[in-house]
Amino acid sequence: MRSLLWKEWHEQRWKLAFGSLILAAFAVIGLRARVIADEQLVQWVCFLAIALLPVLASTGLIPAERDDGTLETLLALPVNAGRIFLVKTLVGVLLVAGPLLVTAAASLAVAQGREMAAGDMAGFYLRTLATALVLFFWMFALTVRLPNETRASLITLALLIMALLVTLGILQLPGNDRTHALLWLVSPFVFLVQRVNIPASLQAGAVLVQAVMALLLWLWAARQFPKTTDAEGNL
Numbered sequence: 001m002r003s004l005l006w007k008e009w010h011e012q013r014w015k016l017a018f019g020s021l022i023l024a025a026f027a028v029i030g031l032r033a034r035v036i037a038d039e040q041l042v043q044w045v046c047f048l049a050i051a052l053l054p055v056l057a058s059t060g061l062i063p064a065e066r067d068d069g070t071l072e073t074l075l076a077l078p079v080n081a082g083r084i085f086l087v088k089t090l091v092g093v094l095l096v097a098g099p100l101l102v103t104a105a106a107s108l109a110v111a112q113g114r115e116m117a118a119g120d121m122a123g124f125y126l127r128t129l130a131t132a133l134v135l136f137f138w139m140f141a142l143t144v145r146l147p148n149e150t151r152a153s154l155i156t157l158a159l160l161i162m163a164l165l166v167t168l169g170i171l172q173l174p175g176n177d178r179t180h181a182l183l184w185l186v187s188p189f190v191f192l193v194q195r196v197n198i199p200a201s202l203q204a205g206a207v208l209v210q211a212v213m214a215l216l217l218w219l220w221a222a223r224q225f226p227k228t229t230d231a232e233g234n235l
Helices: 002-033 038-059 063-068 070-076 081-111 118-142 149-172 178-186 200-224
Strands: none
Touching: 002 038, 002 081, 038 081, 038 118, 038 149, 063 070, 063 149, 070 081, 081 118, 081 200, 118 149, 118 200, 178 200
């Protein structure tokens, strides 16, 4: 397990540094310059994190290794495929969570609650983390059998755009419609939406639904992971 973790860390650590540097620099420079309100800047930083981190993490873990031809070599080693998949999952979660936690700490240190309460800012970053992790598990599952990183990037970007369009569509529905509230159960962006008429029970239900969906996607991806594909992505 340690050797697998070291391998993934050695290959993926630059993404952790890149994501942390980009997001933290954006947040710190923006908060110091005070060009816009702190709350609005944090929202922009979090949107960038959602658009960048799940895509960066999911496409480089399995599709990139299939493209390089190293995944088949890795699977040929006397190591359980499930353990390899678990290590890749843990590293993917780290690539999503690490930059957001670093950026949250930097933002709180610079802003010091001057315009946005520290609790509100930390809470918004945590809700962003939940959204980004749900999207990561979706992307991770949908790219597990893809033969190269390019195709995986296209799929993940399409998924991100679709999720945004669905969320915008839900926002256009009447706010007091129960069907409207139920639709939020299937949107990963439910964690970030504010000032909409969603009963507390449905908000709690949304967390459960998203967690169950992420688990099911992960289990499905684990079953697909050991399978090999040709250059066209066929089994």
